[in-house]
Amino acid sequence: MRSFGADTRMPTVAAVLDLIRERRTVSRVELAEATGMTQATMTHAVRKLMAMGFVHEVGKARSSNGMPRRLVELVPEASYQVGIQFDRYTAVGVVIDLAGATVVRRDLPGAGDRHPEEVLLEYAGAVDTMLDAASIPREKVLGIGLATHGPQDRGKGVLLTPQPSPDWREFPLAARLQEATGLPVALENDATAAGIGVQAKADAASNFAVVFMSGGIGAGVIIDGHPYRGATSNGVELGHISVEARGPRCACGNRGCLDMISGPAGVTGQAMRNRSLISRLGLGKDTLTDFLAIGRAAASGDAEAEVLIDTSKQHLAIATITLVNLFDVGRVVLAGAAFAEFGDVYLDALQEDLDESVFMRHVHSVQVRLAENPADAPAVGAAMVVLRDLLESPGEFPTPAT
Amino acid sequence: MRSFGADTRMPTVAAVLDLIRERRTVSRVELAEATGMTQATMTHAVRKLMAMGFVHEVGKARSSNGMPRRLVELVPEASYQVGIQFDRYTAVGVVIDLAGATVVRRDLPGAGDRHPEEVLLEYAGAVDTMLDAASIPREKVLGIGLATHGPQDRGKGVLLTPQPSPDWREFPLAARLQEATGLPVALENDATAAGIGVQAKADAASNFAVVFMSGGIGAGVIIDGHPYRGATSNGVELGHISVEARGPRCACGNRGCLDMISGPAGVTGQAMRNRSLISRLGLGKDTLTDFLAIGRAAASGDAEAEVLIDTSKQHLAIATITLVNLFDVGRVVLAGAAFAEFGDVYLDALQEDLDESVFMRHVHSVQVRLAENPADAPAVGAAMVVLRDLLESPGEFPTPAT
DNA sequence: CTCTTATTATTAAGCCACTAAATTTAACGT
DNA sequence: ACGTTAAATTTAGTGGCTTAATAATAAGAG
Numbered sequence: 001m002r003s004f005g006a007d008t009r010m011p012t013v014a015a016v017l018d019l020i021r022e023r024r025t026v027s028r029v030e031l032a033e034a035t036g037m038t039q040a041t042m043t044h045a046v047r048k049l050m051a052m053g054f055v056h057e058v059g060k061a062r063s064s065n066g067m068p069r070r071l072v073e074l075v076p077e078a079s080y081q082v083g084i085q086f087d088r089y090t091a092v093g094v095v096i097d098l099a100g101a102t103v104v105r106r107d108l109p110g111a112g113d114r115h116p117e118e119v120l121l122e123y124a125g126a127v128d129t130m131l132d133a134a135s136i137p138r139e140k141v142l143g144i145g146l147a148t149h150g151p152q153d154r155g156k157g158v159l160l161t162p163q164p165s166p167d168w169r170e171f172p173l174a175a176r177l178q179e180a181t182g183l184p185v186a187l188e189n190d191a192t193a194a195g196i197g198v199q200a201k202a203d204a205a206s207n208f209a210v211v212f213m214s215g216g217i218g219a220g221v222i223i224d225g226h227p228y229r230g231a232t233s234n235g236v237e238l239g240h241i242s243v244e245a246r247g248p249r250c251a252c253g254n255r256g257c258l259d260m261i262s263g264p265a266g267v268t269g270q271a272m273r274n275r276s277l278i279s280r281l282g283l284g285k286d287t288l289t290d291f292l293a294i295g296r297a298a299a300s301g302d303a304e305a306e307v308l309i310d311t312s313k314q315h316l317a318i319a320t321i322t323l324v325n326l327f328d329v330g331r332v333v334l335a336g337a338a339f340a341e342f343g344d345v346y347l348d349a350l351q352e353d354l355d356e357s358v359f360m361r362h363v364h365s366v367q368v369r370l371a372e373n374p375a376d377a378p379a380v381g382a383a384m385v386v387l388r389d390l391l392e393s394p395g396e397f398p399t400p401a402t
Numbered sequence: 403m404r405s406f407g408a409d410t411r412m413p414t415v416a417a418v419l420d421l422i423r424e425r426r427t428v429s430r431v432e433l434a435e436a437t438g439m440t441q442a443t444m445t446h447a448v449r450k451l452m453a454m455g456f457v458h459e460v461g462k463a464r465s466s467n468g469m470p471r472r473l474v475e476l477v478p479e480a481s482y483q484v485g486i487q488f489d490r491y492t493a494v495g496v497v498i499d500l501a502g503a504t505v506v507r508r509d510l511p512g513a514g515d516r517h518p519e520e521v522l523l524e525y526a527g528a529v530d531t532m533l534d535a536a537s538i539p540r541e542k543v544l545g546i547g548l549a550t551h552g553p554q555d556r557g558k559g560v561l562l563t564p565q566p567s568p569d570w571r572e573f574p575l576a577a578r579l580q581e582a583t584g585l586p587v588a589l590e591n592d593a594t595a596a597g598i599g600v601q602a603k604a605d606a607a608s609n610f611a612v613v614f615m616s617g618g619i620g621a622g623v624i625i626d627g628h629p630y631r632g633a634t635s636n637g638v639e640l641g642h643i644s645v646e647a648r649g650p651r652c653a654c655g656n657r658g659c660l661d662m663i664s665g666p667a668g669v670t671g672q673a674m675r676n677r678s679l680i681s682r683l684g685l686g687k688d689t690l691t692d693f694l695a696i697g698r699a700a701a702s703g704d705a706e707a708e709v710l711i712d713t714s715k716q717h718l719a720i721a722t723i724t725l726v727n728l729f730d731v732g733r734v735v736l737a738g739a740a741f742a743e744f745g746d747v748y749l750d751a752l753q754e755d756l757d758e759s760v761f762m763r764h765v766h767s768v769q770v771r772l773a774e775n776p777a778d779a780p781a782v783g784a785a786m787v788v789l790r791d792l793l794e795s796p797g798e799f800p801t802p803a804t
Numbered sequence: 805c806t807c808t809t810a811t812t813a814t815t816a817a818g819c820c821a822c823t824a825a826a827t828t829t830a831a832c833g834t
Numbered sequence: 835a836c837g838t839t840a841a842a843t844t845t846a847g848t849g850g851c852t853t854a855a856t857a858a859t860a861a862g863a864g
Contacts, residue, residue: 012850029812038852043814066811067859151765160765207633219728223632230625230730231609232766240761241724245646245717254723254759315647321656322643326621326728328632357656359642363553363562364634414821431841440823445843462830468840469830
């Protein structure tokens with residue numbers, strides 16, 4: 001059955017808000033040009049946003065003659081959104097303002113082997129701490145975006161995967177966090193969130209893919225400004241595509257999965273078979289920490305570590321070429337904790353391989369970039385989801401008086 | 403720059419027309435339920451379609467009490483659309499009626515090494531022949547859909563690829579065919595067209611991928627009823643993803659491309675290195691003919707041919723798993739001339755591998771099917787594109803008098 | 805200083821696609 | 835004949851946009 005009801009188009013006010021954030025200072029005329037709508041419509045959209053207190057006029061543009069353009073800007077402190085991204089090994093919490101700027105950030109402990117209830121209560125506490133630290137009044141906080149790995153039911157706010165432990169499957173993540181904090185909670189795939197987080201930045205394209213590496217590998221595709229969500233609203237499972245046809249079986253059932261070869265678990269697993277490497281780098285902590293240690297060693301010339309990272313790079317390049325060939329995007333952005341420290345090492349390798357292997361490269365080039373803040377992008381993106389949801393569901397805000 | 407103007411939503415009349423075709427005989431109440439819109443809206447939509455002559459009332463449903471539902475049906479002969487799909491080796495022309503039924507079909511010669519002008523003139527002649535054969539009046543023909551391989555600019559109606567020969571690049575395909583026939587022409591990617599063609603059939607899902615194999619391998623993804631088109635409106639380049647990390651370089655720049663291993667060119671290329679196979683199967687004709695001969699031989703127990711086809715199957719399965727993992731679709735449909743004869747051999751292998759390797763299989767199953775008419779699906783889909791374009795662009799038809 | 809010109813912003817009127825609610829139509833049972 | 839029930843239609847709106855007219859604002863010309 002086809003679904004007709006859901007209108008995937010971004011409502012005008014939301015689009016205008018995004019544009020104002022993107023351009024920082026902008027006139028109504030420019031907004032009209034950028035959206036393809038009329039100036040009259042921009043008058044209305046800007047008026048709505050002003051009535052919400054989200055934007056204000058900040059002056060006039062110089063012009064040779066004629067009425068000068070009146071410039072509008074966001075009022076960053078008009079609202080705040082919380083974003084939390086976590087997986088087994090690591091977690092990041094942020095509070096962003098309306099302009100998308102990170103006001104507070106905290107590294108948080110990953111979920112580890114704990115029960116979801118315990119983890120959520122810790123994060124709920126972190127939300128309080130962060131808001132207090134920046135002395136942000138609760139009524140200005142629109143909600144919390146929660147970015148996690150794996151298949152999920154965004155509507156219900158639950159994970160569909162039994163990882164890290166069976167307790168997580170169907171556990172009411174969104175509902176419990178909402179209860180514990182008193183704030184609305186939206187669930188989002190971490191790689192997709194990273195895509196949204198990257199999109200919020202200044203020179204963001206509207207067609208790109210994020211390759212996300214933290215505990216595992218995933219991808220988020222933003223196409224024509226909208227996140228791609230398959231049939232069941234999930235992320236793009238880049239980590240479980242085969243990059244070694246005769247590779248070992250992965251727990252997912254597939255052979256030679258990218259995650260097993262290029263991901264932190266795969267690289268660390270390889271390293272743990274090498275005694276000298278273990279003692280030299282002091283391995284044996286959690287997977288991500290070990291992976292970062294290996295990466296640092298490779299960057300500073302450790303030959304054995306280099307071999308491991310090279311393998312990881314090469315296979316990630318294969319997968320990224322596949323991703324680009326299938327989705328036909330013009331840019332790839334690297335994000336996630338695993339890229340935070342030496343993402344540029346991966347970047348160069350990817351760019352080189354893409355330049356010679358992407359099918360569409362003669363029609364358009366494909367650029368690889370590192371996210372502005374690789375480790376925070378998913379949390380920031382999750383926080384942005386809150387705002388988007390709000391603006392896309394009509395009637396949440398009082399319509400301004402005419 | 404983000405684009406806001408384009409509304410990706412299918413207009414109501416188009417959606418209603420599709421539903422009527424899908425259900426054959428249907429009441430306004432059912433249409434309202436299926437679309438999620440009100441009965442009043444269905445009254446209007448059906449009235450418009452009746453004013454166009456596209457649907458008519460055919461009777462009333464029995465009901466215990468209350469006003470009986472008035473049933474509407476398509477008027478199949480209200481309009482006709484032409485579809486032509488071609489590549490280097492093969493081509494198919496069809497005329498379909500409004501109900502999507504194939505009224506005429508013709509096998510046509512592929513483009514071969516000829517100049518585009520010559521090929522187009524031949525196809526233009528075929529259009530005339532087909533329309534005459536079914537004695538279809540010209541004014542009832544809405545237009546021609548042209549499905550071809552490779553990167554293309556659908557807006558301009560030109561190919562962006564210099565294949566089969568450099569003459570094709572930027573050659574005004576749509577414009578010239580339009581001139582030669584006097585009918586509007588829409589260009590479409592062949593794999594995407596196959597998706598649209600499959601979708602038109604009775605039990606079509608709204609989320610699926612088509613794996614298309616004719617001269618080469620491609621894919622079309624239909625998500626939420628709409629074809630996925632990347633940043634540059636192209637198909638999903640399944641044929642050029644790597645399925646053998648250390649495989650030979652392909653002309654596209656990538657290594658171990660699916661097309662080189664599983665595609666007709668790859669399989670035939672392998673076969674041509676085997677003298678006994680060549681003479682036994684009488685190879686040496688064009689690539690697709692040879693491939694079909696090898697497939698038939700494998701099906702009837704030729705051991706050497708079986709090895710080749712098995713390799714092809716296995717690697718196609720790897721690529722299909724990748725496709726499903728990345729796009730998260732619930733169904734895969736096989737289409738294209740190469741599957742027309744022994745597609746079921748591929749189907750079983752794919753289903754088996756997908757069942758044990760797709761990441762989301764615990765959340766939802768993935769079914770593999772053969773298209774109803776594998777060889778014709780792209781041409782039929784191309785023909786449907788004409789109708790869609792017409793209904794989605796407003797003001798093409800006179801608004802019915804109230 | 806006033807008038808013209810160029811440009812931007814706002815308002816007014818209206819269109820389009822849809823909805824909600826009231827009304828009409830068509831069958832049935834008593 | 836009369837009520838009951840359900841479907842279809844009409845009516846009157848609504849929301850989000852457009853076009854076209856109008857108002858505001860500044861630079862430069864005279």
